[in-house]
Amino acid sequence: MENQSNSKQNQQEHTFTEGLSFEGFRQIMKKFANDRDWNQYHTPRNLLLAFTGEVGELCELFQWKGEVSEGLPEFSEEEKIRVGEEMADCLAYLTRLADQCKIDLTQAILRKMEMNAKKYPVEKCKGKSDKYTSYQEMKEQPQGENQQNQQEQLNIQQQQPEQKIE
Ligand SMILES: Nc1ccn([C@H]2C[C@H](O)[C@@H](COP(=O)(O)OP(=O)(O)OP(=O)(O)O)O2)c(=O)n1
Structure with a gap:
């Protein structure tokens, strides 16, 4: 019985929690920087370096594990939480970078996905x-x-x- 409900759970599509847009996240990160007077440090070059640093931290979690499977069954629950944290850091710096470069990230994503669909x-x-x-x-x-x-x-x-x- 338990096995059946487990396999049903596994078949369910993975979803993200709803309620946060890219613009919403841009505002959160902007306020985070404003409150700390950190815009002076959040220059495009610094943010790009910080972003790649966080990508490195994300890579480190996968380093030496060999190929891993969908859903990361090879990771402990703690490691999976770390993966989410590093992904969030990457997105945080990327969002700040787009904002400081005056790039509309939502528009860029939609445009690029349209281009991808035509290309492929x-x-x-x-x-x-x-x-x-x-x-x-x-x-x-x-x-x-x-x-x-x-x-x-x-x-x-x-x-x-x-x-x-x-
Ligand atoms: N000048 C800064 C410093 C931090 N952050 C935000 C963006 C990231 O979401 C997170 C990064 O914080 P840390 O530099 O402390 O990095 P980690 O959270 O990865 O900590 P650690 O390097 O100890 O793993 O905080 C930021 O916007 N600007």
Whole structure:
């Protein structure tokens, strides 16, 4: 009986607690910095360094564990809490960084997800993890010339990443 309810729980979709938007979190972090007179330290470069430091702390928790599974069954409850804390620190600094750079993070996320959907159409990439460049359509060319042209196109795309999805 207990096993049945456990497996039912495992099948349930994992969700985040509702009620916090990116704008809400921006305001929380802004107030946190304002209250402490820390805007003077929260410069873009400092925040970027702090962010990467926290990414490092998150990586440290996974270091030497080998591959871990969905839901982190290999981690203790305490370790899982630490994982959440480090993720929160990463997001806190990223949110502050976006704010201090005057980037609308909500808009940037929505725009980027739309770009991703166009770049990785379901019908072309379902079940495949290839980079989008591997299935981009190439103009019909005679053999040999086509290969050279593909390499040239890849080189151009690598130099101009913002034009990749057009
Ligand atoms: N100048 C600072 C210092 C801290 N924080 C906030 C953002 C993070 O959410 C958290 C980071 O705090 P710590 O630098 O103390 O880092 P940790 O919480 O990871 O502590 P430790 O390094 O001991 O693991 O506090 C901040 O906004 N600006």
